[in-house]
Amino acid sequence: MSLILQKLTARNRQGRRATQLRTLVGAMLMLALSVGSAFGHDFRQGNLLIEHPYATPSLSGTHVGSVYFKSIRNKGSVPDRLVFASTPLAGRVEIHRMHMDGNVMRMREVPALDLPAQSEVSLRHGGAGTHHLMLVDLRKPLNDGDRFDIELVFENAGKRKVSVWVQSPRNTGHPHKH
């Protein structure tokens, strides 16, 4: 009798643990989903989807800032290009590409960023080959949690003002020089 009771209790406990696990997994999924929507923001312009513009906090003593994007997707059948950007926060905005120069990561201004048809271009902070927008003559420091507007000009899709979120990167990229 007591053995049966123990078995029943054990089964019951297992059942309860399974339920608790399912609840926990459910809660984690919900959290992941809500984090996804809470920390992402995106903008549409014509056939372009501009995903999560963000900037890293500026370094003290410098007057430059870097703007990145999770990606820019061109859903159209015609190639497009990002050709210009501007913000009230900076004297000018340059389109930069990172490259390795020996052991040193450097960046150089490029005239435009190609957005091939039916493709997704990643503009996350990172190593060689990645692009970012460089804010030159920054008028005030970029601090974690700040938001500011930047206007993007695309060859085909036209102008689009987007909001940039300043956030500390989870993994810092290589230090780089001009």
Ligand SMILES: [Cu+2]
């Ligand atoms: Cu740069």
